[in-house]
Each structure stands twice: as structure tokens, then as C-alpha cells.
Amino acid sequence: MEYSGLAARALDTAVARGATYADIRFEETRAERIEIRSGAVVTLSDTRSDGHGIRAFVEGAWGFAASPDRSDAALDATAARAVAIARAGAAIATHRFAIEPTGRHTAVYATPVDRDPDTIAIGDRIALLVEAERALHSATSIAVGRAWIDLWHAEKFFFSTTGSNIVQTIRQSGSGLWALAVADGDAQDRTYPGDIGFYQGGGWEVIERAHLLDNAARIGEEAHQLLSAPQCPSATTDLILGSSQVSLQIHESCGHAAELDRIMGWEENFSGTSFLRVEDVGSLQYGSERVNIVIDNLLPHGMATAAFDDEGTPCGSSDVIRNGLLAGFESSHDTAAAIGAASSACVRAQSWEHVPMIRMCNLNLLPGDRPFDALFADVSDGVYMESNRSWSIDDHRLNFQFGCEIAWEVKNGKRGRLLKNPTYAGVTPQFWKSCDAIADADSWVAWGTPNCGKGEPMQTGRTTQAASPARFRNVEVGVGYDG
């Protein structure tokens, strides 16, 4: 659909009503989902949503209004509402949170797609999941199996009063497996490939990359074995995390901590703040020298990969942690300007009806220098954990406790017996400082998280934390089972 005429009308209305800057984002989205649960199709759905959201800047305050109606009258009304809302905030403002964006960009971008999901018959998609779910029942204790596919497609059209005209096609896909084993009052679950599946930017090739059929029987068997496995002991010991759990660790203890809106108190009442301060850049030792964490919003297969963010800033890459030192933040136009920096283009909105805000985008731990197996070599007594089951961290992003689905003892450099209910706990900088080894690029995976929650009204963000397995020394494990 051609939106430039509609955009011009809405932006003219906003300016006529008093906005000194305005932008409008039209979106046409489609979400297809199939889910099999214990042999039955519990979800076979196709959801489409079209609409527009308008941001208006008036006297130092923002207003945002959204509507699905593209009529002239509705566009005028939405623009007028955005201006009126901004003015209501400005009327009681004691200080400004924002300055007008100035960028002007014209571009067209599309997520690279190797295999268009539309070329895969729905019957074939269902058959893949039915077979994979059936294979999960590889042991008698498997009470529930789940297998699912998500296919997402968004057409985004961004226009601003500074002259930006940006068209982007974003494609993302994902799939996963879940098995629940139940016996003797215990319930143990296993997921594959990660606890929330395997999500990346791209088309059907992302589903193929997950290799569901090759792994379903093993996942079912592991869930069954966990029922009779010993409890993960309580100890302070060496900990090796699989790459999907490292991804979660980055997400919770680095990604959210380095969001500049949190640091400035914009999320204070809900998602919380951060232990980081603006003045910590260049001086705060966040982790060991091996720890390098970067924003890369052009990452191949990244869930947040795009050419521009949702306020029209070009995407790129920048450091958050360089050789263990805090180096920068995830930021927006407003927050970056407040500290005299450039936006890191980490602004996204869940949909046309959500206001753009700072989101963790692609935030990756750079790979290390040794093969995965070498992480075990000099561990005499430790634990290897895989796949997240529980995650909790305080509202300053310091005190965390995470649990995994499965673990193995590590004795004298070898993986030993299975352990159930593994958990570990720590404090963010101390934990990252204990990182003494990161596996190399051969085991580096771009793990997408499609359900990151933040903001009020709550928005779901899609983010990627690429990671390799990593090793941490002297970590408290086996917490949480005395309560």
C-alpha cells in the first residue's frame, strides 16, 4: 500500500495543531502459529493487524496516539489526539525529557529470506510438528508433548516531519519442542532447542535450522531421565553454561542493566532501574577481560536486525562492554542526547499501536578462543547446566537467581552423571568477573527471545543474544530448594 499521501496529511495536521515535530508509522503485520499438544492441534491461527501510530512533540513533551482507521477523518483525529496528549503533559512539566529529532533518511530494507514460508504448504508445516511431537513421547513418563512454529511478517512505513521516508519488511520465524515427564509426584520438563524455542530473523530456513525431528526423541528421553536423577547439590563450584543459558544471562544481567531509560529512571515504577550510572562508562569493571558485549543491530539472523529503528535512526553496532569495562548503553534519541551521545538505534515498538521505546535489540557476547569441549578440561569439580527453567533478578539488575532444566556433574574434566533442578545465583559484576573462558565461534548461536517484557502499557520485544557456552569460577549452585 502507498502511504506517503496519508502520512503527509497526518503530519500536516499534527503541525497545524502545534507539533514542532511528528512522525507516523504505518504497519501491516501477519502472525501465523501452529501448536501441537499431545497429538492435537491446539493452535492453527493466522492473525493480521493494520494500523498507524503518531508521535507528536509539543513544548518539550511527547504524545502518542494510534488507530487502525486510515480514513482522512481518522488520521486527522489521531494526529490531533497525539498533539492534545503531548500538550496535557507539557502543561504540568517542570523539565523537558526530550528534544526534536533532526534526522532525515530515505531507505528500503527487507530481512534476507532464503525460503519464503508461504511456499511451504500448511499441511506440510503441520505434518512436521505432528511427527516431532510424537517423537517426544520416547519414554512412558512423558505426559505432555508440545511442538510449535511461529511465522511473523511486518511491513513498516515510517515518515517524519523532517522528511524521512523509510520502508522496511521484517521477517522472523521460530519453532520449538517441550516435553513434560511426570511420575511419583515429580514433574520435569525439557525444551529444545532452547527454553523458548529457536527464533531468528528470516523465513522457513530458520525452522529447518532447528532440526526438530533429529532431536525430539532425545529431549523426551532426557525429561524422563531427570525424574530419577539426583538433586543438584548446594555448593560453591565451577559452572559451565550452555549457550542458550549464557544468552539468558546476557539478557537479564547486561542487556536490561545497560538500557539508558532505566538508568535515567524512566522505568523506575515497573521494570526498575539499574546499578549502572552514566558516569560509570570507561571505569566500571563489569566482567573479566574476556567479556566483550556489543550491540549489533545488523547481525545476520538477529531478531532485532533492521536498517532503521522505530524512530528513524540508522542501525549499526557499538560496544556495551569492551574487555570487561563498561563502554556504552542501549539508547534512544532522547536519552542519548541527554548524555551528549548518539542514539544506538535501540528503539522499537511492539506494533503500530505501541509507543516506540528503548528495547534490548541484538546484544551479543563475542565468542572466545577455544573449542566448547576445552571448557571442561581444567575443571576438577563443577556443574554444566543447559536450557533455562527459571529466571529472576532484582530491580537494580544485581542479585539474580536462575534455574536450568538439566545439568551434569563435571569431574576431572569429564561430564558425569545427570542432575535435576539445577539453579545458580550471584551478583551481576562479580559473576561476570568470574568468567574465565568462552567457547569459540564454532558454538556461537544467535538465540532469539521473542517475548521480552518491558514498559507500561506492557510491550513484548523481540531480541537476540548471540552467545557461546562460557565458564564461571566459584559460583553458588543448588539454591532455592530449602524453602
Next chain:
Amino acid sequence: MDECTRTALVQRTLALAGKSGLEVLVTSQQSALTRFTHNAIHQNVDASDATIRVRAILGKQTGVATTNRTDDVGLREVVTQAQRLANFAPPSGVEPALVGPQSPSPVAAASTTPVDAERRASVARAIFDVAEEHGAWAAGYVTTSASGLTLANTAGLQASFDATDSGANVKMNGVAATGFAERYSIDAALLDGRSLGERAAEKVRAGGTPTAVDPGAWTVIFEPAAFGELIAHLTDHFSAQTYIEGSSFLTGVLGTRVFGENVTIRDDYTHALNPGQSFDYEGTPTPPLALIERGVAQSIVTDSHYARQLHCANTGHALPAPNAYGPQAMHVVVEGGEKSTQQLIAETKRGILVTRLWYVRTVDKRATIVTGMTRDGTLLIEHGRITGGVRNMRFNQSIAELMRDCELSSEQQRTGGYAYSLVVPALKVPRFTFTSATAF
């Protein structure tokens, strides 16, 4: 979108059914939220949308499609796509049954108070005034919404419900301590910024400069916002799905005592603090239901699928199709006890008052063990009085264990998170396990 407009949309959609069974759900919502920090508004939004969700049933095959296009082309496309998906679906064991016409039921839980950005700003301004009087700064939100739904199907069902809602929450930030207060009501006129601000500021005053205490087992009183976070992690255990599958702590123990005799938990859409719709998303009536009655596990909630599977009554707790989560209790009410919260505090020799919890997550579902943090008003009780703030702590605790030996306050309050809305009193427990502490 009013009921007449929604009904017209439903009828236009049903007219496209052809030979398939069709269930049409039209939902509309206008919601606005004014968010503030550092005593100023930094985000101000207002969004409206209407969606048409179609469930097509072809014998034992089902497909669901959703759109927000309300023109003829959009309606035709969404029906065609739902029917197309149904054609691809492997047949289920039993043909899904559509609910027929039902008796008239309450059609609204709505107020007529007009709300706009100025009204929300005035509530926020009152909160800022309190903050400034206390040398503090406030962060929070004021939100208002109006929503409606109409559900109809080719078996003759038609039901509608309209609602308004409003809410405000405040985190007050002092020099060293923080405090929290919240209020929700279907009538935005009841949002009193000054009162909320003062409650949150009182927590800051009481907190002073929080000191560290040792983690371990403590007597703890949870105010409703904190207790609600814990109860929210129990609600899925009342679902027939988790019950059958074995991940619920209620599996195999229905009819037995699972909590203390003073604990009664209901699902009740008629409660004055949290009124809701009287039917579920299949159109089945949802009468008030005792889940836990004087400590005994009384009922689980079902929908048509699980009622058939369990050979029991359909309690009317279906979620909108497609639903992979099973039936859910959406209006949980924990009944209050005999004593006021002040009495519970006065009878505490040494303990901790928890205002709010954060990031509560399941560690072990079957054992109902959760972990999480305290925040925004963690206060020390000594000899029946609050004597100061303590630094926040992490806990690991089985919720079911807590409810076996507890006291409940006489005052109930509606509390909410982004995923739940509950009515609960305050809770006092003699032994709650904190496992680590923070420096703030």
C-alpha cells in the same frame, strides 16, 4: 465501539459462514496511559483498536483467523482464512460443540466518568505535589480504558459485555528508601492522586535509611500487592489442563485439605472490587466457584474440552480461541480473615512487612516453589511496631506451604500486574524463607 456496532459486525461475519460452524468474537478497546518519573510526565499514549476473531469448525477440524479490518473485504478474508485453516487441520477426537443461546446476564461493568489526558495529568499532578512536600520524587502511571466484546456463533449464541477500568500506581523515591501504592477501579473518579501519593510517601518515611538484616526464616506480613504476586503463581494450578497433565500441586488431591482451615479462594466475577464478564470465551456462563473452601481443594476450572475429558461440569473458564493454555480462573478472590492488618502487625514480636514483590518466578512448579525479590517498602516490625526499613532480600519459598499456616487480614484490595487482576487481603506467615540480601 458500542455494542450495536459490534453486534452488526458479528452479524455481517456470521452471514459468511456457509456450511461451516462459526464462532465470532469482536473485541474493542480504547486505552490511555500517562506515565511519569522525576515528578513529570515522560510518556503519554492513547490507542484504540477493534479485532474480529473467527473460529471455523468443519466437523472435527478447527481453524482460527483474526483481523482488525472491519470492511466487507476484511470480513470475507478472515472467514475464508479460518475455514481454509480448518480444512488443513488434522481432525480432533471429538467435534467441538458451539454453545447455544444463554439466559440474559450482566452486560456491563462500566462507569460514565469522562476521562481525558487532562484528567490523568491532574491525578499525576496531585502525586507530584505530595512527592515535593516530602522532598521525594514519584514514578508511576495513571491509566484509563474502555472496552467491549460481543461473542456470537452459528448455534444462536449472542452475548456482550462492556467495561471501563482505571488504575494508578506510584513508586515514591526518597533519599534512601522507596515506597509503593496502587489503586484500581472501574470508575476513574475514584483515583485519588493525593491519597496514593501519601500512602507511598509514608512507606518512604517509615523506611528511613534501610539497614541490613540476616536472610533466613522470618515472620512476614505481605500487603495485598505482594500477596497478589504469590497468588498469581497459583492460579494456573486450578486449571484442568495442568491438573490432568500432572504439573499442578492439586493433581490427585482434590477433596482433601491442602491449606489452612482459614483459607478460602474463589473465582468470582461478581466481586465489587473486580467485576467482570459473566460468561467465558465459548459463551458458557461462569458462575462464582469455590476453588479452595476452608482449606479443602474443592474445584478446578474447566472449559468444554476439559469438561468432556474429565466427565465433569463445564465451569465456564475458556480463554479466547486458539487456546493452548487451557481454562483459567480470571477473577480470583482470596477471602479475608478476622483481624485488621494493623492488628497483625501489632501482634508481631519481630518480623518484616513486605509492600511489594518483584520478578517472582517459578523454580519448581509442582512443589509451588517460587523465587523473587522484595521492593519498595520492606519494613522491620519489632514488638508490634514498624521500626524502620530493611534492605531488600531474595526469597525461595513454596507457596502451598505458606498457605497451610497463615493469617489473613480483614481488608481486601484489588491488586494487579500486567498479567493478572486479583482481590486479596494481607497475609501473615510465621516462617518465610529469605535466601540472600542486597545492598539497597
